[in-house]
Amino acid sequence: MLPQGVAIAHPDRLHIGGAWVPAQSGRMIEIVSPDSEQVVARVAEAGEADMDAAVRAARDAFDHGPWPRMAKAERLVLFRKMVDHLRSRTDELARCWNAQVGGLMSFAPMMHAGGVMTLDQIAGFAEAFEFAEVRASMAAPAAIVAHEPVGVVAAIAPWNAPFGIMANKVAYALVTGCTVVMKPSPETPLEAWIIAEAAEAAGLPPGVVNLVPGQREASDHLVCNPGIDKVSFTGSTIAGKRIASVCGGRIARCTLELGGKSAAIVRDDFPIEAAAKLLSSTIVQMSGQICAMLSRVIVPRGRHDELADAIAAEMAKVAIGPSTDPATQLGPLAMKRQLERVEMYIEEGRKCADLAYGGGRPSHLNVGYFIEPTLFANVDNTSRIAQEEIFGPVLSLIPCEDEEDAIRIANESAYGLNGSVLTQDAQAAYAIGRRIRTGGFGQNGLRMDFGLPFGGFKQSGVGREGGPEGLWAYVESKTMLLDAMPSTL
Template identity: 75%
Template sequence: MLPAGIHIAHPERLYIGGAWVPALSGRLIDLVSPDTEQVVARVAEADAADMDAAVAAARAAFDAGPWPMTPPAERIAAFRRMVGHLRARVDELARSWTAQMGGLASFAGPMHAGSVAVLEGLAAMAENFAFVEQRPSMGAAAGFVAYEPVGVVAAIAPWNGPFGIMANKVAYALLAGCPVIMKPSPETPLEAYIIAEAAEAAGLPAGVVNLVTGHRAASDHLVCNPGVDKVSFTGSTVAGQRIASVCGERIARCTLELGGKSAALVRDDFPIEIAAKMLAGTITMMSGQVCAMLSRVIVPRARHDELAEAIAGEMGRVVIGHSDDPATQLGPLAMERQRDRVEMYIEEGRKVADLVCGGGRPAHLNRGFFIEPTLFANVPNDSRIAQEEIFGPVLSLIPAEDEEDMIRIANESRFGLNGSVLTHDVDAAYRIGRRVRTGGFGQNGLRMDFGLPYGGFKQSGIGREGGREGFMAYLEVKTLLLDGVPSAL
């Protein structure tokens, strides 16, 4: 069983050691459409024993296999073959996202084509990377710095952006010389199957790419396996805390890209009408299910009420519907438990702030996990809806006294992932951006560039993905002090 237009050869199997094998559990995972609440696909469910088998295969590929010692140019060529296969399947990747997560079909194609383009950029970056550098040394005649693969990588991706996030992790691992074990979210695993098929078609050695699909307990078992040298995780801060603890116990490497509660600061020079359109359009993107989402809006008190009214007007015009309808601007939340979570926060918000619009389920949709775009005004910054990640189309409007107060409020958060300032003054944007404690910051909207480093301050994560900085997280640095220059580097 697969959604229309998606052609995966072995969804009922796992990819371990270069072969498609049955899950030892014998169980399958049902994938449920958030539009219809119907099962649209089934995939294999891995348990602890399957995770161990994947680690063993990856371990063999690293310790005894050719991949870590394969010249970088050959690894890059193999990866480029993978990217070619993925480029040919962009339509399937887009359909998978819409079917599993409810992402808008109108956005899915360009989104996944863009993700493939990022992979091509990573290959180009690796081609220009010096894996061995000679440097001046005070301790030897010749000093060298070598960048070597960190080892076996467990790549754990979330359900909201399953292809782009997983593919980036796989790309960095492969280009660095690391075997990788893909553990996608159990709600959105189809994209990882397509990545595994691309690796198989590209002729990668056995065990270099592995795929195991399972639930939380099996994922935790994978993280705890001492054969895993590095965990690359994107997801909730709570899960990230657990992973950091486990990795810390055995000094395993980890990259954690976690939650956020990002603020948009609206300066006096920015028109209310444009701000309202921009903010309403942003919070409904992917139904608000974006870790870097601008979900807090901080505005001078004198402009607060006018901005609230304008945002409500824009939200009232948002077209809510099924994700495959070209007219839809706001699709469903990804799953029932996510809708339950958002509704819980809406009830919390009613206790402390003014509900300006939304807050309920659309009356014209009696199936699917839909929620109206929701705006709260006069939100206290210490409230739950201002401090906790909701992951839905819920916007909190927070009044401030002046620019200094806006910066203070933005920084009063345990998160530090992203932020923005709405202003036409680029000098002010730079000045404010340097003072807001976040890993990313943009002028005039939610801006992201996956070819540059991204990640968070504070509880929004450890390390960076994207760009050269992301690549370095998959490498160990070795210093060699020699009596001369070797004939071959």
């Protein structure tokens, strides 16, 4: 059972060691549409034994197979074939995203075409990367610094943007010569099937790319497997702390892209109406389910009430409806438990702030995981709705005394993923951005470029993905001091 327009060959099997094999768990994952609350797909579920089998296959492919020992150019030829296969299936990828999490079909094709273009960029970064460099040394006549693949990578992706996030992890691993065990979210596994089929179609050696979607216990078992050299994880900070502790126990490598509670500072030079339109349209993107979402708005106290009224007026115009409707601006939340989580935070907000708009389910939709865009005004930055990641279309408006106070409030967070300032002064934007402790920062809105480094400060993560810098997380550097320079590097 698959969504209409999706042609996966073996949804009832896992991809391990170059073969499509039955899950030893004997279980299946049911995928529920957030629009209809009906089951739209069933796929094989990996258990602990399946995780171990995938690690053994990836380990064998890394330790004894040709992939890590291929010349860079040979790897890139096969990788680009894989990317071409994915490019031919962007429509399927878009349909998968829409069916699984209710991502808007009006946006899905563009999003997934952009995701494939990012893979082209990654190939270009690898082509320019020097995997062996000649250096000067006082200790030997010949010195070489080699950058070698880190080993077997567990790539663990979340449910909100499953293709782009998983594909990037797989891409950086492959172009550096690593082998991969893909562990997609059980809510959104379909894209990983297509990635595995792309690897197969491109002719990658057996065991280089493996696929094992599983629930939390099996995923933890994967992370704990000593055959995993590196974990690349995107998801919640709570899960990231567990992964960091496990990796720390055996000094395994990890890259963690975690939660966020990003702030947008509104300066006095930015018009209220423009700010309201920008902020209200941003918070409904992907139903607010973006880790870098600008979910806190910091505004001078004298402009607070005017901005609250303006944002509420803009939220009232938002078209809420099925994700397949071209007119829809705000679709459903991804799953029932996410809806319940958002509703819990809305109830918390009612206790400590002013509900300026929304807070309920749309009256015209009695099926599906829908919630109104919600604005809380006069929010205390120490409150739960200002400090904890809600992951929904809920905006907190926080008054400040002046610019210095705004910067203090923005930094008063356990997170440090993203930020913004709404201003017409680029020099001021740069100066403020340098003082905000986040891994990303943009002038006038939610701005992200995955061809550049992406990651967070503080509890928003460890390491960076994206850009040429993303390659460094998948290599180990080795210094070689020789009596003479080898004939080839």
